[in-house]
Amino acid sequence: MAYADDVENEELHEPTGFIWKYVWSQDHKVIAIQYSTTAILVGLVALVLSGMMRMQIGFPGSIDMDSTAYYQAMTMHGMIMVIYLLTAIFLGGFGNYLIPLMVGARDMVFPFVNMLSFWFYLVSVLVLLASFFVPGGPTGAGWTLYPPQAITAGTPGSEWGIILMLVSLIIFIIAATMGGLNYVTTVLQARTHGMTMFRMPLTVWGIFVATILALLAFPALFVSGVMMLLDQTIGTSFFMPDMMQFGSQLDYSGGSPILFQHLFWFFGHPEVYIVALPAFGLVSDLISIHARRSIFGYRMMVWAIVSIGVLSFVVWAHHMYVSGMNPYFGFFFATTTLVIAVPTALKVYNWLLTLWRGNIHLTVPMLYSLAFIVTFLVGGLTGLFLGNVVVDIPLSDTYFVVAHFHMVMGVAPILVVFGSIYHWYPKMTGRMLHDGIGKLHFWITFLGTYLIYFPMHYLGFLGMPRRYYAYEDYPFIPESAQSLNAFITVVAIVVGISQLLFLFNLAYSYFKGAPSGGNPWRATSLEWLTPETPPKHGNWGTSLPVVHRWAYDYGVPGAELDYVPQTTSPEEVPVHESDHDE
């Protein structure tokens, strides 16, 4: 492992001029901000789309939206949120910003490839957004893009929209692979002196394992994307079965739509953890720092992350119970799905035990972390329902599923994104985000998302199907469900608009925020110990930091301060004499 002395003496070619510094930048911090900004902007598009869908469901006919537009909005909302916002911001944003700083490196190991990664990502976003402007509009196949309907006439955007979607995904996968090679290699090869793997903050562990998942799982999406693209463009029959359309036989024959589903979910399930594992890592650090308590069971947490990562590759078919499968397969996948609850529950217990007797500061990052724990818990528990074949079959394709996955992999990770931005914004800008606005934003978002998604469980029990454009004239859906839908829509609009508070805070605090100093949260990990805030090119000034301890020395008994930075050597630990004798 490790950087050697020569690296310290390596000349730092600091880029000059605006273009090289901020546009074609190879600095991981700039790339991280480019990634995050793009992800947030495209996420806003997805947020607006969800608001439009909610208007249609809550107040049918209130906006000019036909069923085609509804399905297009639904598809784009899902795909953007999962891939282009969450995956991009956790790996490209936080991964890029935090990995080199937390392991004590000057930059990523392949800065040029890192820059290319961002530009490929940007192109993939532009290609995706371009599909709004092609004939027929974007694809409305649902974010899972199941063939044959995704490329069959009658599905919105089955001509151009789906092509742009698939091309965009392929470009995104190339971007994610280039970024991913950087993240794993930097963690393995560029850690500073003394930074052993088991001294790394859990943030780095979460992103590291998630990146390995991404490198191995995204090829499945690539494979399915390429084959579907060929089915659509040159008329191969990888996934397309024999089909009649408008009374005439299509040219396809023999393809297997189920094969697509297997490939898609072989990517799709690890994708859940590609988003969740970085969130687990980040939130572990937030909880430890803001509760002034060393993380409970550090090694257990690491192994939990690793085992969740491994298990995530053998659960994919639980998304396909209703597609029909051998009952033994169903049993196998139900079992693996429930087993994954063990390391996950372990992590939840460890977060709680970290908080136990901690000195909890209800800062904005802490509020978001606490909110994450409860939200993730609720979403995770409903996962136990859906992981069982017999329970899943009646609940599948109802709003219960919508509630489940929005709680567990929509809201929960987004709460961590917010908490982490509040936490690391001072390092990125040198200024604190406004606390009052932050708390207001937090309470509206947290309570609001509960009011939105919790009632959806009941709608699901009532049998309200998901992915429907309109719910009139279904005798089994009672009148009260429509009232609840209207209520959910009102809350969703409020929560959606309240995100402007967050954007305002980002902009306002950049100019007017209170100066933060280098280490406003009194944290131990390396990123808070840079000579300048925000860190300059090369991060560490003349010499790399030397690490002597893990990242969680908080509330050290007898220490003068209540924390000991990772760079403090054992001899330097300031201990009171009286305590020392104990």
Add this chain to the structure above:
Amino acid sequence: MLTQARTTSLPFAASSGYFDQRSASAKTGLRFLMAAMSSMFFLFLLSYILRSQVPDWEALSEPWQPLAQTGQLWFNSALLVVASISLELARRSIRQPDHGHSRGLLLLAGLSSFGFLVGQVAFWNFLTSRGFFADSNPANAFFFLLTGLHALHVVGGLVAWIAATVRLSRERRQPTEEGLALTKLSIELCATYWHFLLVVWMLLFALLSSSPGTYAAIAKFCGLGD
């Protein structure tokens, strides 16, 4: 104290040069790249096996089909073997004084890889001239797709090969320690990548030219098919 147990410093990594670090990073990065590529080809091959069990599949390896004669593909394979071996020899000879035969070997590797690509294109032309288009049968589609993707990865390798060649000739004109280290690294990475490409190609070749009976047996082994 509890925390004291955590502070025992492990010895620092043995101090090594900047290039050792750079070379270790490049090798690690390449390994992960190959892992991602393996995942991709593996999933393609699984899809291939699964799709081959549908009755409309007309295997290209049946006696009356084009892949019954694999002479051209064996010739292409031989070129890739030559490329792989010469890169391995170049990797070894660059350490000798005056870089041994590394220049010639590197050129040979590039030329034979290029020859491999030309051979593959020739075989595609042969297929299409006999009416075997990608959309006429899934077996054809998979053949074009898999060999095409493999060829694209060879093209990517050739970009790295160009970088290695440029570095080597620059190093021969103006020898520097830095240039030598970079050249060694480039050639080493190329050699590893070519071995990998060769293994992938051999697997692809074996599978694509196998009999339908083999596919059925693999599918049965994997629990796919009937």
